[in-house]
Amino acid sequence: MTGGRRPSRGNLELRHLRYFLAVAEELNYGRAAERLRIAQPGLSQQIRTLEEIVGTLLFDRSRRTVSLTLAGELFLVEARKTLAQADTALVAAQRAGRGEVGRIAIGYVASAAYTGILTSLVGSFRRAHPEVELQITEMEMQRQLEALAEDRLDIGFIRPPVSLPVGITSFPLLQEGVLLALPDTHALAEAESVELAALAADTFITPRHGTGVSFHRHTVKACQAAGFHPLLGPQGQDFVTIASMVAVGLGVALVPQSVRCIQLPGIVYRAVAGPAIVAELALGYRRTEPSPAARNFTQHARGFRVGPG
Template identity: 35%
Template sequence: MMLDGDQLEVFLAIAETRHFVRAADRLGIAQSVVSKRLQRLEDRLGARLVTRGSRKDVALTRAGQLFLDEARAALASLRQAERIGRNIARGAAGPLRIGYVFSAAMSGTLARALRALRDALPDLDVRLSLMETPVQFDRIVSGEIDIGLTRPRPSYPPAITARTVHREPLVLALADDHPLTRHAAVRLADLAGEPFIMPQFHEEVGLAEAVRDLARAGGFAMPALHRTDDFISAAVLAAAGRGVVLAPASLQHLALDGLTFRPLADHAATVELALLCRDDTPAAARGVIEKALAL
């Protein structure tokens, strides 16, 4: 048998009050129960822990004094294990795996979610993975991640729910020496013939759709697309004069040398982030994040 938490609690109450009656009052139990639990603990350890006085006053024996710190540590550990176990049962502890796209970090959306989780559910072990939208869909369906911060899609797999949690304008990223930087805002007609750098894994939705809409509104053909794997690569290519990037406004936080941003003068395009959750995503974490990221 292992040590019993109730017995340890009784011993600590006696050690701190030096009195059986006061220990019983502190714990809200009968004095006879205090005596029995202490006796069981002493029998278990094979040592007397306290000396009994004639008026119920007690003193710790040498064994009791030496055991006191161990008893405190053991009881604290038991209480911690119980608290974490209860939190695990309600999804407030244990691992929480979050996938996110680059702009979720740049926009501060991910940080807001993490701060809320830290404050409300400090026992969660949050594990982050930077991954693009198609990968997130695969991983959340397979159960490899619990939550995704990603680009919205027209439809979602069964057992997955999505909620828009962030919306921001699209801006143009281009090299400092690009002729269009002479203007405070860029008109769509001035983008005819410009090559666009597209950081989106050959998808035909999301930013690719936004570029098509931009071309249609500007009255010119779909521009040539130079596809890259990520926004960092796209931004570097734009800074090197290899094309322009239609990007979320939060990309401006990147502050990359040689890169300039301009708003669109006659096209109010926006881009969104969606929060993806599985049906079995821990309810406590899901609720905290949804509240923190509510539009």
């Protein structure tokens, strides 16, 4: 080989760089071979192959000691950078595969924030996976389910019962009791607990859901169990709106007990007499989630499942 020979058509591989680096740092084929745990003749052949690929000598063999040529010294600088970058790429891919990095889009109904579980769960996950980017958006439940089905959302905090799209499933995060929200001018506002049957003539305000969904269903089912079909009135986009409607006297409402944190002038919260009414907050996700980070979040969330509140 001469210093001006054209490069070989062989492919440069990372192993060639690692062999070269060992010889360049040890400046001794025997020690380099021992470090690499390969036979010395095989290492010498690999270096010759590398020089064929590069098209010039990397080591000066004119003396008894091994030394780098100018080309070898320059090649050493770039070889170290390349190997370091390859290691970085490998670690990055492995971390992504384990779900330690990435991005998760999370949607939630507003009432999920009132329970405290949204902040505690997301905060706990963030501490465990600080390099995963979390995009959190308040979103009406049906929009969440549509976004989950269309891969625009990874995780949804929802209020069952609700029909789930194909490929979407859920599990309960929290169960909590249901209270009655009354205007403070209501005849039963001073009672410690209220029989639903006493409200047969009242208008019930529900969230803006379809028939049989979430608190629309809870309201109808509870009233029917009390012996009457509720008079359904205006609907609210969320429980803040519903609480406001109750406060101004537009009707009464069944709400999750966590909504009691919404303290507005003109509204009181009272227990419902009789059998407890329980509402659920659940985590919605794709059955066959491709994202390791999103799968990690789902698994992490399972540790937050609690019993009736």
